[in-house]
Amino acid sequence: xxxxxxxxxxxxxxxxxxxxxxxxxxxxxxxxxxxxxxxxxxxxxxxxxxxxxxxxxxxxxxxxxxxxxxxxxxxxxxxxxxxxxxxxxxxxxxxxxxxxxxxxxxxxxxxxxxxxxxxxxxxxxxxxxxxxxxxxxxxxxxxxxxxxxxxxxxxxxxxxxxxxxxxxxxxxxxxxxxxxxxxxxxxxxxxxxxxxxxxxxxxxx
Amino acid sequence: xxxxxxxxxxxxxxxxxxxxxxxxxxxxxxxxxxxxxxxxxxxxxxxxxxxxxxxxxxxxxxxxxxxxxxxxxxxxxxxxxxxxxxxxxxxxxxxxxxxxxxxxxxxxxxxxxxxxxxxxxxxxxxxx
Numbered sequence: 001x002x003x004x005x006x007x008x009x010x011x012x013x014x015x016x017x018x019x020x021x022x023x024x025x026x027x028x029x030x031x032x033x034x035x036x037x038x039x040x041x042x043x044x045x046x047x048x049x050x051x052x053x054x055x056x057x058x059x060x061x062x063x064x065x066x067x068x069x070x071x072x073x074x075x076x077x078x079x080x081x082x083x084x085x086x087x088x089x090x091x092x093x094x095x096x097x098x099x100x101x102x103x104x105x106x107x108x109x110x111x112x113x114x115x116x117x118x119x120x121x122x123x124x125x126x127x128x129x130x131x132x133x134x135x136x137x138x139x140x141x142x143x144x145x146x147x148x149x150x151x152x153x154x155x156x157x158x159x160x161x162x163x164x165x166x167x168x169x170x171x172x173x174x175x176x177x178x179x180x181x182x183x184x185x186x187x188x189x190x191x192x193x194x195x196x197x198x199x200x201x202x203x204x205x
Numbered sequence: 206x207x208x209x210x211x212x213x214x215x216x217x218x219x220x221x222x223x224x225x226x227x228x229x230x231x232x233x234x235x236x237x238x239x240x241x242x243x244x245x246x247x248x249x250x251x252x253x254x255x256x257x258x259x260x261x262x263x264x265x266x267x268x269x270x271x272x273x274x275x276x277x278x279x280x281x282x283x284x285x286x287x288x289x290x291x292x293x294x295x296x297x298x299x300x301x302x303x304x305x306x307x308x309x310x311x312x313x314x315x316x317x318x319x320x321x322x323x324x325x326x327x328x329x330x331x332x333x
Binding site for chain 2: 070073075077116117173
Protein backbone atom coordinates (compact mmCIF):
# COMPACT_ATOMS: atom_id res chain seq x y z
CA UNK A 1 0.00 0.00 0.00
CA UNK A 2 1.23 3.47 -0.94
CA UNK A 3 0.32 6.86 0.52
CA UNK A 4 -2.21 7.49 -2.27
CA UNK A 5 -4.09 4.36 -1.20
CA UNK A 6 -3.76 5.06 2.52
CA UNK A 7 -5.07 8.63 2.34
CA UNK A 8 -8.59 7.61 1.15
CA UNK A 9 -8.69 5.08 4.02
CA UNK A 10 -7.92 7.87 6.49
CA UNK A 11 -10.78 9.91 5.00
CA UNK A 12 -13.03 6.84 5.36
CA UNK A 13 -11.99 6.55 9.02
CA UNK A 14 -12.79 10.24 9.53
CA UNK A 15 -16.23 9.76 7.95
CA UNK A 16 -16.88 6.66 10.07
CA UNK A 17 -15.92 8.44 13.29
CA UNK A 18 -18.16 11.36 12.39
CA UNK A 19 -21.02 8.92 11.75
CA UNK A 20 -20.39 7.04 15.02
CA UNK A 21 -19.81 10.22 17.05
CA UNK A 22 -23.09 10.06 18.97
CA UNK A 23 -22.85 6.32 19.60
CA UNK A 24 -19.28 6.62 20.94
CA UNK A 25 -20.27 9.54 23.12
CA UNK A 26 -23.25 7.57 24.41
CA UNK A 27 -20.96 4.67 25.37
CA UNK A 28 -18.59 7.11 27.05
CA UNK A 29 -21.45 8.83 28.90
CA UNK A 30 -22.13 5.65 30.80
CA UNK A 31 -18.63 4.99 32.11
CA UNK A 32 -16.33 7.80 31.05
CA UNK A 33 -16.56 11.57 30.71
CA UNK A 34 -18.86 11.48 27.70
CA UNK A 35 -16.56 13.15 25.22
CA UNK A 36 -15.00 10.31 23.23
CA UNK A 37 -17.11 10.67 20.07
CA UNK A 38 -17.01 14.45 20.03
CA UNK A 39 -13.27 14.57 20.69
CA UNK A 40 -12.39 11.97 18.07
CA UNK A 41 -14.63 13.61 15.47
CA UNK A 42 -13.03 17.00 16.15
CA UNK A 43 -9.56 15.47 15.70
CA UNK A 44 -10.30 13.58 12.51
CA UNK A 45 -12.04 16.59 10.97
CA UNK A 46 -8.72 18.46 11.22
CA UNK A 47 -6.84 15.35 10.04
CA UNK A 48 -8.86 15.48 6.81
CA UNK A 49 -7.50 18.94 6.00
CA UNK A 50 -3.87 17.89 6.44
CA UNK A 51 -3.24 14.56 4.73
CA UNK A 52 -3.94 15.03 1.03
CA UNK A 53 -0.83 14.83 -1.12
CA UNK A 54 1.51 13.45 1.55
CA UNK A 55 4.27 11.30 0.04
CA UNK A 56 4.69 8.17 2.14
CA UNK A 57 2.54 6.09 4.52
CA UNK A 58 4.84 7.16 7.38
CA UNK A 59 4.19 10.84 6.53
CA UNK A 60 0.45 10.20 6.66
CA UNK A 61 0.62 8.36 10.00
CA UNK A 62 2.86 11.06 11.47
CA UNK A 63 0.52 13.90 10.50
CA UNK A 64 -2.50 11.96 11.77
CA UNK A 65 -0.74 11.32 15.09
CA UNK A 66 0.44 14.90 15.62
CA UNK A 67 -2.97 16.26 14.65
CA UNK A 68 -4.82 13.97 17.06
CA UNK A 69 -2.48 14.94 19.91
CA UNK A 70 -3.08 18.63 19.35
CA UNK A 71 -6.80 18.60 18.57
CA UNK A 72 -8.58 15.77 20.40
CA UNK A 73 -8.25 17.21 23.92
CA UNK A 74 -9.16 14.04 25.85
CA UNK A 75 -7.19 10.93 26.73
CA UNK A 76 -7.77 9.44 23.28
CA UNK A 77 -5.62 12.26 21.81
CA UNK A 78 -2.30 11.30 23.37
CA UNK A 79 -3.19 7.58 23.17
CA UNK A 80 -4.17 7.37 19.50
CA UNK A 81 -1.63 10.11 18.74
CA UNK A 82 1.15 8.00 20.19
CA UNK A 83 -0.10 4.94 18.28
CA UNK A 84 -0.07 6.72 14.90
CA UNK A 85 3.34 8.26 15.61
CA UNK A 86 4.73 4.82 16.47
CA UNK A 87 3.36 3.48 13.16
CA UNK A 88 5.14 6.37 11.43
CA UNK A 89 8.45 5.69 13.19
CA UNK A 90 8.31 2.00 12.33
CA UNK A 91 7.45 2.56 8.66
CA UNK A 92 9.77 5.53 8.08
CA UNK A 93 11.35 5.70 4.64
CA UNK A 94 9.10 3.15 2.93
CA UNK A 95 7.27 4.26 -0.20
CA UNK A 96 5.03 1.23 -0.06
CA UNK A 97 4.07 -0.97 2.90
CA UNK A 98 3.10 -4.62 3.04
CA UNK A 99 1.26 -6.62 5.68
CA UNK A 100 4.69 -7.86 6.79
CA UNK A 101 5.76 -4.23 7.39
CA UNK A 102 2.50 -3.26 9.04
CA UNK A 103 2.30 -6.02 11.66
CA UNK A 104 5.47 -5.12 13.63
CA UNK A 105 4.55 -1.43 13.27
CA UNK A 106 1.13 -2.21 14.73
CA UNK A 107 2.81 -3.98 17.67
CA UNK A 108 4.95 -0.86 18.21
CA UNK A 109 1.73 1.19 18.24
CA UNK A 110 0.23 -1.13 20.86
CA UNK A 111 3.37 -0.86 22.99
CA UNK A 112 3.20 2.92 22.62
CA UNK A 113 -0.38 3.04 23.94
CA UNK A 114 0.50 0.69 26.77
CA UNK A 115 3.44 2.92 27.73
CA UNK A 116 1.49 6.20 27.41
CA UNK A 117 -1.56 4.97 29.30
CA UNK A 118 0.44 2.80 31.71
CA UNK A 119 -2.08 0.07 30.95
CA UNK A 120 -2.27 -3.57 29.95
CA UNK A 121 -4.78 -5.94 28.41
CA UNK A 122 -7.80 -6.63 30.64
CA UNK A 123 -8.29 -3.09 31.98
CA UNK A 124 -11.22 -2.22 29.72
CA UNK A 125 -9.32 -0.07 27.24
CA UNK A 126 -8.62 0.06 23.51
CA UNK A 127 -5.82 -2.46 24.12
CA UNK A 128 -8.50 -5.12 24.69
CA UNK A 129 -9.44 -4.85 21.00
CA UNK A 130 -5.97 -4.07 19.63
CA UNK A 131 -4.08 -7.01 21.12
CA UNK A 132 -6.51 -9.73 19.90
CA UNK A 133 -6.55 -7.99 16.50
CA UNK A 134 -2.74 -8.10 16.34
CA UNK A 135 -2.69 -11.79 17.31
CA UNK A 136 -5.32 -12.69 14.68
CA UNK A 137 -3.57 -10.73 11.91
CA UNK A 138 -0.20 -12.25 12.78
CA UNK A 139 -1.71 -15.75 12.74
CA UNK A 140 -3.35 -15.11 9.36
CA UNK A 141 -0.10 -13.76 7.97
CA UNK A 142 1.79 -16.82 9.22
CA UNK A 143 -0.71 -19.02 7.39
CA UNK A 144 0.04 -17.13 4.19
CA UNK A 145 -3.33 -15.35 4.01
CA UNK A 146 -3.72 -12.12 2.02
CA UNK A 147 -3.66 -8.68 3.64
CA UNK A 148 -7.42 -8.43 3.14
CA UNK A 149 -8.01 -11.79 4.83
CA UNK A 150 -5.68 -10.89 7.68
CA UNK A 151 -7.41 -7.53 8.24
CA UNK A 152 -10.83 -9.20 8.22
CA UNK A 153 -9.59 -11.69 10.83
CA UNK A 154 -8.22 -8.75 12.85
CA UNK A 155 -11.57 -6.94 12.74
CA UNK A 156 -13.45 -10.07 13.90
CA UNK A 157 -11.00 -10.55 16.78
CA UNK A 158 -11.25 -6.87 17.72
CA UNK A 159 -15.08 -7.00 17.88
CA UNK A 160 -14.78 -10.11 20.08
CA UNK A 161 -12.40 -8.11 22.27
CA UNK A 162 -14.96 -5.27 22.49
CA UNK A 163 -17.58 -7.77 23.69
CA UNK A 164 -15.20 -9.04 26.37
CA UNK A 165 -14.74 -5.49 27.72
CA UNK A 166 -18.38 -5.72 28.89
CA UNK A 167 -17.47 -8.49 31.31
CA UNK A 168 -15.16 -6.64 33.66
CA UNK A 169 -14.74 -3.35 35.48
CA UNK A 170 -12.46 -0.57 34.28
CA UNK A 171 -9.30 0.13 36.25
CA UNK A 172 -7.98 3.01 34.14
CA UNK A 173 -9.18 6.54 33.60
CA UNK A 174 -12.44 8.13 34.67
CA UNK A 175 -14.26 4.80 34.19
CA UNK A 176 -12.25 3.30 37.05
CA UNK A 177 -14.00 5.65 39.52
CA UNK A 178 -17.37 4.07 38.74
CA UNK A 179 -15.89 0.68 39.69
CA UNK A 180 -18.08 -2.37 39.19
CA UNK A 181 -20.83 -0.20 37.73
CA UNK A 182 -18.80 -0.21 34.50
CA UNK A 183 -19.46 -3.96 34.12
CA UNK A 184 -21.95 -4.66 31.33
CA UNK A 185 -20.82 -1.70 29.25
CA UNK A 186 -18.46 -1.94 26.31
CA UNK A 187 -15.39 0.25 26.24
CA UNK A 188 -15.66 3.30 23.93
CA UNK A 189 -11.94 3.26 23.03
CA UNK A 190 -11.99 -0.44 22.10
CA UNK A 191 -15.08 0.32 20.02
CA UNK A 192 -13.61 3.28 18.14
CA UNK A 193 -10.42 1.35 17.43
CA UNK A 194 -12.42 -1.53 15.95
CA UNK A 195 -14.47 0.83 13.79
CA UNK A 196 -11.24 2.32 12.45
CA UNK A 197 -9.75 -1.10 11.71
CA UNK A 198 -12.97 -2.05 9.93
CA UNK A 199 -12.48 0.94 7.60
CA UNK A 200 -8.89 -0.18 6.92
CA UNK A 201 -10.13 -3.70 6.07
CA UNK A 202 -12.88 -2.24 3.88
CA UNK A 203 -10.40 -0.03 2.05
CA UNK A 204 -7.96 -2.70 0.90
CA UNK A 205 -8.37 -4.96 -2.10
CA UNK B 206 13.25 31.46 39.95
CA UNK B 207 11.84 28.13 38.96
CA UNK B 208 8.62 28.61 36.98
CA UNK B 209 5.42 26.58 37.09
CA UNK B 210 2.83 25.47 34.55
CA UNK B 211 -0.54 24.29 35.85
CA UNK B 212 -2.11 21.81 33.44
CA UNK B 213 -5.81 21.13 33.91
CA UNK B 214 -8.83 20.03 31.90
CA UNK B 215 -10.44 23.26 33.04
CA UNK B 216 -9.32 26.73 32.02
CA UNK B 217 -10.87 28.18 35.18
CA UNK B 218 -9.23 25.64 37.46
CA UNK B 219 -5.76 26.18 35.96
CA UNK B 220 -6.19 29.97 36.18
CA UNK B 221 -7.52 29.72 39.73
CA UNK B 222 -4.61 27.61 40.96
CA UNK B 223 -2.18 30.12 39.40
CA UNK B 224 -4.03 33.07 40.99
CA UNK B 225 -3.99 31.45 44.41
CA UNK B 226 -0.33 30.46 44.26
CA UNK B 227 0.65 33.88 42.91
CA UNK B 228 -1.01 35.52 45.87
CA UNK B 229 1.33 33.56 48.14
CA UNK B 230 4.45 33.87 45.97
CA UNK B 231 3.87 36.85 43.77
CA UNK B 232 7.02 37.04 41.69
CA UNK B 233 7.20 33.38 40.73
CA UNK B 234 6.39 32.71 37.06
CA UNK B 235 3.12 30.74 37.13
CA UNK B 236 1.30 30.04 33.89
CA UNK B 237 -1.96 28.17 33.34
CA UNK B 238 -2.50 25.64 30.54
CA UNK B 239 -6.14 24.82 31.10
CA UNK B 240 -8.85 23.59 28.76
CA UNK B 241 -8.93 23.59 25.00
CA UNK B 242 -8.15 26.57 22.75
CA UNK B 243 -11.91 26.99 22.11
CA UNK B 244 -12.56 27.26 25.84
CA UNK B 245 -13.97 23.74 26.21
CA UNK B 246 -12.76 21.17 28.69
CA UNK B 247 -9.76 19.04 27.79
CA UNK B 248 -6.00 19.39 27.57
CA UNK B 249 -4.17 21.22 24.83
CA UNK B 250 -0.69 20.37 23.58
CA UNK B 251 -0.25 23.93 22.26
CA UNK B 252 -1.36 25.61 25.47
CA UNK B 253 1.08 23.50 27.50
CA UNK B 254 3.98 24.18 25.12
CA UNK B 255 3.31 27.90 25.09
CA UNK B 256 2.93 28.12 28.89
CA UNK B 257 6.29 26.35 29.31
CA UNK B 258 7.98 28.95 27.09
CA UNK B 259 6.48 31.76 29.15
CA UNK B 260 7.28 30.18 32.52
CA UNK B 261 10.93 29.48 31.77
CA UNK B 262 13.06 32.36 32.97
CA UNK B 263 16.25 30.32 32.90
CA UNK B 264 15.90 28.32 36.10
CA UNK B 265 13.65 25.63 34.71
CA UNK B 266 9.97 24.85 34.85
CA UNK B 267 7.89 22.35 36.81
CA UNK B 268 4.61 21.04 35.42
CA UNK B 269 1.76 20.14 37.78
CA UNK B 270 -1.17 18.30 36.22
CA UNK B 271 -4.66 17.30 37.28
CA UNK B 272 -5.11 13.81 35.79
CA UNK B 273 -5.55 11.53 32.79
CA UNK B 274 -5.00 13.30 29.49
CA UNK B 275 -3.40 16.24 31.30
CA UNK B 276 -0.59 13.91 32.36
CA UNK B 277 -0.32 12.16 28.99
CA UNK B 278 -0.40 15.36 26.94
CA UNK B 279 2.19 17.04 29.19
CA UNK B 280 4.39 13.98 28.72
CA UNK B 281 4.07 14.25 24.95
CA UNK B 282 5.05 17.94 24.99
CA UNK B 283 8.18 17.08 26.99
CA UNK B 284 9.07 14.23 24.61
CA UNK B 285 8.46 16.36 21.54
CA UNK B 286 10.62 19.28 22.61
CA UNK B 287 13.21 17.28 24.58
CA UNK B 288 13.67 19.97 27.24
CA UNK B 289 16.39 19.32 29.82
CA UNK B 290 15.11 21.85 32.36
CA UNK B 291 11.38 21.08 32.37
CA UNK B 292 9.94 18.31 34.55
CA UNK B 293 6.57 16.91 35.53
CA UNK B 294 5.82 16.46 39.22
CA UNK B 295 3.32 13.98 40.66
CA UNK B 296 1.65 15.78 43.56
CA UNK B 297 -1.70 17.24 44.63
CA UNK B 298 -2.35 20.17 42.30
CA UNK B 299 -3.36 22.96 44.67
CA UNK B 300 -1.11 22.06 47.60
CA UNK B 301 1.79 21.35 45.24
CA UNK B 302 1.41 24.64 43.40
CA UNK B 303 1.43 26.62 46.62
CA UNK B 304 4.27 24.70 48.30
CA UNK B 305 6.32 24.76 45.10
CA UNK B 306 5.84 28.42 44.28
CA UNK B 307 6.58 29.56 47.83
CA UNK B 308 9.78 27.51 47.80
CA UNK B 309 10.69 28.90 44.39
CA UNK B 310 10.24 32.44 45.71
CA UNK B 311 12.93 31.69 48.32
CA UNK B 312 15.36 30.82 45.53
CA UNK B 313 15.17 27.02 45.92
CA UNK B 314 16.51 24.96 43.02
CA UNK B 315 14.39 22.74 40.82
CA UNK B 316 15.80 19.63 42.52
CA UNK B 317 15.02 20.96 46.00
CA UNK B 318 11.46 21.80 44.99
CA UNK B 319 10.91 18.37 43.39
CA UNK B 320 12.14 16.70 46.57
CA UNK B 321 9.76 18.72 48.73
CA UNK B 322 6.78 18.21 46.40
CA UNK B 323 7.24 14.45 46.67
CA UNK B 324 6.13 14.73 50.30
CA UNK B 325 3.09 16.94 49.72
CA UNK B 326 0.67 14.04 49.18
CA UNK B 327 1.53 12.64 52.61
CA UNK B 328 0.84 15.81 54.55
CA UNK B 329 -2.46 15.45 56.39
CA UNK B 330 -4.94 18.32 56.62
CA UNK B 331 -6.05 17.25 60.06
CA UNK B 332 -5.67 14.37 62.49
CA UNK B 333 -8.75 12.41 63.44
